[in-house]
Amino acid sequence: MLKYTEEHEWLSAEGDTVTVGITAFAAEQLGDIVFVELPEVGAEVETGQEIVTIESVKAASDIGAPIDGEIVEVNAAIVEEPSLVNSDPLGEGWFFKLRAAEGTSLDAFMDKAAYEAMTG
């Protein structure tokens, strides 16, 4: 089940591995994405640490790590073809996977209904 952050990220957990991307709402707001810079595989990241830079035609945005953990995989396809984030934000446009630090719970994040209520 997808979870959502107030920073418009989505999280999908499988065991202790969490896949992270940005929501369709965020991709739409950013407009045409032309550049994505992802963290290094193996990096230990802390909640809130800015680890992704996204550039749309108009402006740069930073995305923070939603939870503590270790980056285990990044989506090289969106570096080559940043428009995938616009065309398929919840699928091919994913950003990175991280192994959640022990004891991490995603329960506090929003579910779909709560996120949709927030973005109106």
Place this chain on the structure above:
Amino acid sequence: MTPDASVQTTPLTERHRALGARMVPFAGYEMPLNYQAGIVQEHLHCRADASVFDVSHMGQIEISSPDGPDAAARALERLVPADLLALRPGRQRYAVLTTPDGGIRDDIMVARLEDRLALVVNAGCKQDDFAYLSDALDGCDVVMHSDRALIALQGPRAGAVLAALAGDSAAMRFMDVRALNVGGIPALVTRSGYTGEDGFELSVAAGAVEGLFDLLVSQEHVAPAGLGARDTLRLEAGLCLMGNDLDATTSPVEAALEWSIGKARRTGGARAGGFPGDARILREIEEGPSRRRVGLAVEGRAPIRAGTMLSTEAGASAGAVTSGSHSPSLNRPVAMGYVTRDAAEIGTRLVAHLRGREVPVTVHKLPFVEARQKRASIS
């Protein structure tokens, strides 16, 4: 969205909303950043077909003199280094309003009509320009036409599109100006624009602009485009944005705009100098400026934005970026900026300092994308 009383709208604001535009504040106006196609598609459409832009936020100022239009041109020459006396009726010219220090107050278009001058000035400068011109052009009648709207039709198909609606437009060449009837709507039309493409700007009464906009976007191959595409188009075309690439500290020579300074206004010319900042500007034409506006090709995919610092490969300060974005036509980042004289030669390799990283950039000729205006052939 709560309406903000301090933010103005153009007469096309309902049209923008109906088309699903993303509205953003710009120069005190709520303007369409892009429509549903998005900046990249709108940009590419303009390069391939024809696009319609609402530029009604820009200022439209007319200057006349009881002593005739030549007297108005002579008066305005005291404020700009352009040769306006040589501007024939039915022609338009680019000019800069200079400061006493030789910087730029605004960059403007000046059209010479039979009986007056018609100016288009930047939205963010228009109130200041109007006050300044009214005060400085003693004896002239200066009128700001807030009751007029302005639409740009730009792109390789713009000529054919307008010719179908106003046959007389076909004979116009780049920088011609004519009063035309466009599908029944009286318009003052110039064959010019801000994209590097062939195209027109059409000034019409505010009450007629919805009809003109509807007529244009209903034509085959025509789509609306927002300010986002307008910005990337002008950057590829190497055209300056007032406030970014031009300001009170940049001289027209530093800005590589000396082509807009007529021979008659230069040292040794019939009407040399006589405009604000003339000493600095004429000296810089002779001796070269200490810095120069250049194009910058950027390595990699990350756009470098205005404010990014530049250095030489050896680490010495070289200047700063004033405009930068992704180029939809070239599918890579491009930028413009000011660099020291030594670093301004095309091909010079420099370093941009982006978020703690060093990004290689190379001084590149402008425009990045070849201009395709319909210039008169030289015979």
